[in-house]
Amino acid sequence: MTHDLIRDIFQSSFGNPNLNTFNDFAGVSLPFEAKMKGKICVSTDAHIINPIIFPGGDIGRLAISGTVNDISMSGGIPLYITSSFIIEEGLSFDVLRTIAISMNTAALEAKVQIVAGDTKVVEKGKADKLFISTTGIGWIPEGRQIGGEMAQEGDVIIISGTIGDHGIAVLAARGDLKFSTTIQSDVAPLNHLIQKILEAAPHVHVLRDPTRGGLATSLNEIALQSQVSINLEEDAIPVKPEVQAACEMLGFDPLYVANEGKVIIILPANEADAALQTLHERPLGKNAEKIGVVKKDPAKRVLMQTLIGGTRIVDMLAGEMLPRIC
Amino acid sequence: MTHDLIRDIFQSSFGNPNLNTFNDFAGVSLPFEAKMKGKICVSTDAHIINPIIFPGGDIGRLAISGTVNDISMSGGIPLYITSSFIIEEGLSFDVLRTIAISMNTAALEAKVQIVAGDTKVVEKGKADKLFISTTGIGWIPEGRQIGGEMAQEGDVIIISGTIGDHGIAVLAARGDLKFSTTIQSDVAPLNHLIQKILEAAPHVHVLRDPTRGGLATSLNEIALQSQVSINLEEDAIPVKPEVQAACEMLGFDPLYVANEGKVIIILPANEADAALQTLHERPLGKNAEKIGVVKKDPAKRVLMQTLIGGTRIVDMLAGEMLPRIC
Numbered sequence: 001m002t003h004d005l006i007r008d009i010f011q012s013s014f015g016n017p018n019l020n021t022f023n024d025f026a027g028v029s030l031p032f033e034a035k036m037k038g039k040i041c042v043s044t045d046a047h048i049i050n051p052i053i054f055p056g057g058d059i060g061r062l063a064i065s066g067t068v069n070d071i072s073m074s075g076g077i078p079l080y081i082t083s084s085f086i087i088e089e090g091l092s093f094d095v096l097r098t099i100a101i102s103m104n105t106a107a108l109e110a111k112v113q114i115v116a117g118d119t120k121v122v123e124k125g126k127a128d129k130l131f132i133s134t135t136g137i138g139w140i141p142e143g144r145q146i147g148g149e150m151a152q153e154g155d156v157i158i159i160s161g162t163i164g165d166h167g168i169a170v171l172a173a174r175g176d177l178k179f180s181t182t183i184q185s186d187v188a189p190l191n192h193l194i195q196k197i198l199e200a201a202p203h204v205h206v207l208r209d210p211t212r213g214g215l216a217t218s219l220n221e222i223a224l225q226s227q228v229s230i231n232l233e234e235d236a237i238p239v240k241p242e243v244q245a246a247c248e249m250l251g252f253d254p255l256y257v258a259n260e261g262k263v264i265i266i267l268p269a270n271e272a273d274a275a276l277q278t279l280h281e282r283p284l285g286k287n288a289e290k291i292g293v294v295k296k297d298p299a300k301r302v303l304m305q306t307l308i309g310g311t312r313i314v315d316m317l318a319g320e321m322l323p324r325i326c
Numbered sequence: 327m328t329h330d331l332i333r334d335i336f337q338s339s340f341g342n343p344n345l346n347t348f349n350d351f352a353g354v355s356l357p358f359e360a361k362m363k364g365k366i367c368v369s370t371d372a373h374i375i376n377p378i379i380f381p382g383g384d385i386g387r388l389a390i391s392g393t394v395n396d397i398s399m400s401g402g403i404p405l406y407i408t409s410s411f412i413i414e415e416g417l418s419f420d421v422l423r424t425i426a427i428s429m430n431t432a433a434l435e436a437k438v439q440i441v442a443g444d445t446k447v448v449e450k451g452k453a454d455k456l457f458i459s460t461t462g463i464g465w466i467p468e469g470r471q472i473g474g475e476m477a478q479e480g481d482v483i484i485i486s487g488t489i490g491d492h493g494i495a496v497l498a499a500r501g502d503l504k505f506s507t508t509i510q511s512d513v514a515p516l517n518h519l520i521q522k523i524l525e526a527a528p529h530v531h532v533l534r535d536p537t538r539g540g541l542a543t544s545l546n547e548i549a550l551q552s553q554v555s556i557n558l559e560e561d562a563i564p565v566k567p568e569v570q571a572a573c574e575m576l577g578f579d580p581l582y583v584a585n586e587g588k589v590i591i592i593l594p595a596n597e598a599d600a601a602l603q604t605l606h607e608r609p610l611g612k613n614a615e616k617i618g619v620v621k622k623d624p625a626k627r628v629l630m631q632t633l634i635g636g637t638r639i640v641d642m643l644a645g646e647m648l649p650r651i652c
Contacts, residue, residue, distance in 0.1 A: 024396040025369040035361040043351040044408035070350040082370035126454040133459030
C-alpha cells in the first residue's frame with residue numbers, strides 16, 4: 001500500500017506519456033537532428049542534501065537542476081531525466097508530494113521530461129529522510145567541443161552571477177548560522193540561458209557549474225585539465241553583501257562556497273561582450289561579470305589580484321568541504 | 327582525499343574511454359541502426375539490498391544486472407550504464423573496491439559500458455553502508471512491441487529457470503534462516519540470452535523479470551495490464567529442493583520470492599518450443615519450463631492447478647514483501 005501511495009504521488013506529480021509506471025523501462029525518441037548529427041550526452045548525480053527543504057529550493061528542484069546543468073555544461077541539450085528515490089520510513093507523504101511537485105515544476109521550467117523512476121523505502125535510521133539520484137540524457141550538436149580541457153591562453157572568464165548563495169542558504173536552513181538571513185539558494189536549471197549564450201558566442205571553450213567546492217575549486221580543476229593558469233580580479237567577482245557578511249562571520253571564503261544556479265564561461269576575448277550582453281538581458285544572468293583571464297603558465301595555478309592590491313594564490317580547497325550541500 | 331580515493335577506486339575498476347572523471351558529463355554514440363530505425367530505451371533503479379555482499383553476488387553485480395535486465399525486458403539492447411553511489415562514512419575501501427570490481431565484471435559480461443558516475447558520502451548512521459542507483463540507456467529495434475500489456479489468449483508462459491533463489495540466498499546471508507544452506511543468488515545479466523530468444527521466437531509478447539514480489543506478483547501485474555487471466559501448472563514450475571525446503575521452514579511461498587536472473591516469457595504457442603530450445607542450450611536458461619497459458623477471462627486472475635489436483639487463486643502478495651531484497 002505504501003508503495004502504491006508513493007507511486008501515486010510521483011505519477012500524479014510527473015504525469016507525462018513517457019512515464020510508464022507499469023513497465024520497468026521507457027521508450028523515448030530523439031530529435032531528428034540529434035540522430036543525424038549529434039552525440040548522446042549522459043550525466044548522473046546522487047543528491048543527499050541536508051535539509052531536504054531550504055530557502056529558495058528543495059532536494060527535488062536541486063536534483064532536476066543539477067542534472068540539467070551537468071548536461072548543459074557540455075553545450076548539450078537535456079531531454080530526459082530518470083529519477084530514483086531512497087526514502088526513509090516515516091517521511092511524511094506531504095513532504096514527498098511537495099518535493100515531487102517541485103521536481104515537476106523544475107522539469108517544466110527546463111523543458112525536460114521525467115521518463116523513468118524507481119522508489120525504495122528503507123527502515124527508519126537507515127537513510128536520512130530522502131535521497132534522490134537523477135540521470136540526464138540529452139544530445140550534443142555536431143561540432144560542439146566544450147569541456148574543462150579546452151581553456152586557451154587569452155580566453156576571458158565570466159561568472160553568470162553572484163557566488164555562494166546556495167551554500168549559505170543551506171547553512172542557514174540547518175541553523176548553523178548564529179544570525180538570521182534572507183539569503184536564498186540560487187538553484188535553477190540553466191539550459192536555456194546556456195543555449196542563448198552559445199548562440200551569441202558560438203566559440204565558448206569551457207562551461208562549468210561551480211557546485212561543491214565553489215568557484216575556486218572549479219577554476220583549479222579547469223586549470224589542471226587545460227594545463228593553463230588563471231588570473232582573477234577579486235573586485236570583479238560578484239558576491240551579495242549578505243553572503244559576504246555571513247562568510248566573514250563564519251570564517252568561510254565565498255570562493256569555496258557551493259552554487260547551484262551559476263555557470264563559469266571561458267571563451268575567446270572577442271566573444272566575451274556578446275555573451276555578457278546575453279547574460280545581462282536574462283534574470284539568471286543579470287549579475288554576470290568578467291572576472292579574469294586565462295594565462296599560459298606551466299604552474300597551472302589560479303591567482304587573484306586582491307582588493308588591497310596584492311596577489312594571492314587561490315588553491316584547491318585544503319580542508320573539508322561543507323558536507324551534504326548538494 | 328577520501329573523494330579522490332573513492333574516485334580512484336571507481337576509475338581503476340571501470341576504466342573505459344567514455345568514463346570521464348573530470349567533466350560531469352559523458353558523450354556517447356549510438357549504433358547506426360539505432361539512430362536510423364530504433365527508439366531509445368531508458369530505465370532506472372535504486373539498489374538498497376541488505377547485506378551488500380551475499381552468496382552468489384553483491385550490490386554491484388545486482389545494480390548492473392538489474393538495470394541491464396530492465397532494459398532487456400523491452401526487447402531492447404542495453405548499451406550504457408550510469409551509476410551513482412551513496413556511501414556511509416566508515417565503509418571500508420576494500421569492500422568498496424570489491425563491489426566496484428564486481429560491477430565491472432557484470433558490465434563486461436553484459437557488454438555494457440559504465441559511462442558516468444557520482445559518489446556522495448553521508449555521515450555514519452545516515453545511510454546503510456552503500457546504496458547504488460543505476461540508469462541504463464539502450465535502444466529498441468524498429469517494430470519490436472514487447473510489454474506487459476501485450477499478452478494474448480492462447481499465449482504460452484515460460485520461466486527461464488528455478489524461482490526464489492535470490493530471495494532465499496539473501497535471507498541466508500542475513501542470518502534469518504535457522505539452518506545453513508548452499509543456495510546462491512541467481513543474479514545475472516540476461517540481455518544476451520534474451521536476444522537469442524528473440525531470434526528464435528520473434529513474436530514474443532511479454533518479457534518480465536520477476537524480482538520483488540516474485541513470479542506471482544509479476545504474473546498478476548501482467549494479467550491486469552493485458553486484461554487476461556493466467557493458468558499455471560504447479561508441477562511445471564521449477565523450484566530447487568533447497569529453496570523449497572527453506573520456504574517450507576520459513577512459511578514462504580516460492581512464488582512470491584524474488585529472482586534477479588530469471589525472465590518470464592509470454593509468446594504465441596507456435597514459437598514456444600523454439601524459445602525453450604534456445605533457453606535449454608544456455609547455462610542461464612537450462613532449467614526453463616513452460617508453466618502455463620494465457621486465458622481470455624475478464625476476472626484477470628492468476629489460477630494454479632495444484633499438485634494435489636485442485637485449483638488455487640494466486641493473488642497479489644497481500645502482506646509485506648521481504649524488505650531490502652534488491
